Amino acid sequence: MKILFIVGARPNFMKTAPVVNALKKYAGVECKICHTGQHYDAKMSDVFFKQLEISEPEYYLGVGSGSHAVQTAKIMTEIEPVLLEWKPDILVVAGDVNSTIAASLTAVKLGIRIAHIESGLRSFDRTMPEEINRILTDAISDYLFVTEISGINNLKKDGVDDSKVFFVGNCMIDTLVKFLPVIEKSDSLTQYNLKPQNYFLMTFHRPANVDNPEFLLQLSEFMKEYSGDYKIVFPVHPRTRSNMEKAGVNLNDINNLVLTEPLGYIEFMSLVKDAKVIVTDSGGIQEESTFLKVPCVTVRDNTERPVTVDVGSNYLAGTNFENVKKYVDLILSGKGKNSAIPELWDGKAGERIAEILAKE
Numbered sequence: 594m595k596i597l598f599i600v601g602a603r604p605n606f607m608k609t610a611p612v613v614n615a616l617k618k619y620a621g622v623e624c625k626i627c628h629t630g631q632h633y634d635a636k637m638s639d640v641f642f643k644q645l646e647i648s649e650p651e652y653y654l655g656v657g658s659g660s661h662a663v664q665t666a667k668i669m670t671e672i673e674p675v676l677l678e679w680k681p682d683i684l685v686v687a688g689d690v691n692s693t694i695a696a697s698l699t700a701v702k703l704g705i706r707i708a709h710i711e712s713g714l715r716s717f718d719r720t721m722p723e724e725i726n727r728i729l730t731d732a733i734s735d736y737l738f739v740t741e742i743s744g745i746n747n748l749k750k751d752g753v754d755d756s757k758v759f760f761v762g763n764c765m766i767d768t769l770v771k772f773l774p775v776i777e778k779s780d781s782l783t784q785y786n787l788k789p790q791n792y793f794l795m796t797f798h799r800p801a802n803v804d805n806p807e808f809l810l811q812l813s814e815f816m817k818e819y820s821g822d823y824k825i826v827f828p829v830h831p832r833t834r835s836n837m838e839k840a841g842v843n844l845n846d847i848n849n850l851v852l853t854e855p856l857g858y859i860e861f862m863s864l865v866k867d868a869k870v871i872v873t874d875s876g877g878i879q880e881e882s883t884f885l886k887v888p889c890v891t892v893r894d895n896t897e898r899p900v901t902v903d904v905g906s907n908y909l910a911g912t913n914f915e916n917v918k919k920y921v922d923l924i925l926s927g928k929g930k931n932s933a934i935p936e937l938w939d940g941k942a943g944e945r946i947a948e949i950l951a952k953e
């Protein structure tokens with residue numbers, strides 16, 4: 594059997610690697626990786642291949658950036674010849690980025706079965722491009738691999754047949770479990786002159802937030818306010834960096850601010866592990882911080898990962914910074930909640946998925 598894995602953007606790499614690795618022990622299953630090139634900077638892509646020990650992709654489509662239509666269309670036209678030539682039996686896609694839906698839509702029309710890692714998540718906010726990508730990919734998938742119970746319920750409501758839905762756990766957490774010993778040995782804290790629990794870690798890249806100059810201004814005020822007592826570490830996504838420059842938001846006068854380029858996986862996760870609090874609009878970081886039981890304040894109006902709030906260490910604050918401060922102060926006062934690790938986030942999701950796919 595031939596299985597083609599699609600990766601494209603930063604969060605895809607850590608979700609896909611555990612499944613590729615787990616399939617290695619199944620004789621008769623041949624796997625190849627196709628990188629669409631949605632993310633192409635070394636710091637957004639290559640570093641993950643090296644650190645996560647993922648083999649070089651057999652196919653690289655090099656599509657790069659563009660509007661949603663341009664990026665999606667380029668991926669579709671570039672992937673079609675690959676599918677026609679290699680004729681995989683199953684296409685495995687992950688998450689909710691443009692590469693996920695573009696590759697799936699092309700494959701389904703060629704009669705190729707689709708397996709979706711991290712299926713069923715819903716923010717119920719259709720203004721998010723990722724929500725559209727999730728709904729559409731799930732609608733055409735044959736194997737829907739779910740990370741949390743909410744995903745099963747969402748797929749049920751969408752009328753997906755139970756036989757296609759598999760509650761397997763969380764592949765992103767598999768990668769974290771595997772690399773935790775390496776993360777614990779990383780010298781990132783020394784490198785940035787940080788001590789455990791003496792810094793905030795912040796990331797922002799959602800268009801709904803960072804395309805809004807008023808939001809960026811409030812964000813810089815927030816950093817100023819807390820940088821008296823804590824260091825603030827802020828690895829800046831390319832979109833955010835360019836929007837800050839356009840909006841004239843100047844962070845240079847904030848003491849105690851450590852601005853960095855996007856970081857590699859090991860460096861970043863070691864900063865997550867020892868942070869006092871994380872303030873972010875990311876999807877994946879809500880899950881990684883939950884696993885590490887580090888308090889996380891999510892600056893969004895909704896989350897497609899409700900288990901991180903109901904069970905985990907995540908707080909959903911909305912995009913008003915007064916609310917963000919309320920949660921941050923609660924955490925700093927030591928009165929935050931006791932959290933737990935969600936069901937099946939045990940480092941074995943990739944193995945469960947491999948077992949299911951290898952039987953097909």
Ligand code: UD1
Pocket residue numbers: 602603604631632633634637638658659689690691692722723798831832876
């Ligand atoms: C994409 C995903 C988002 C995910 C995020 C993780 C979609 C719709 N969005 O958002 O769900 O959370 O990846 O990072 O797929 N750029 C670079 N170098 C790169 C890649 C991008 O400079 O290697 C810049 C370009 O100016 C580009 C912008 O970042 O236009 C946005 O990149 P894009 O891939 O469109 O979306 P992300 O915001 O990264």
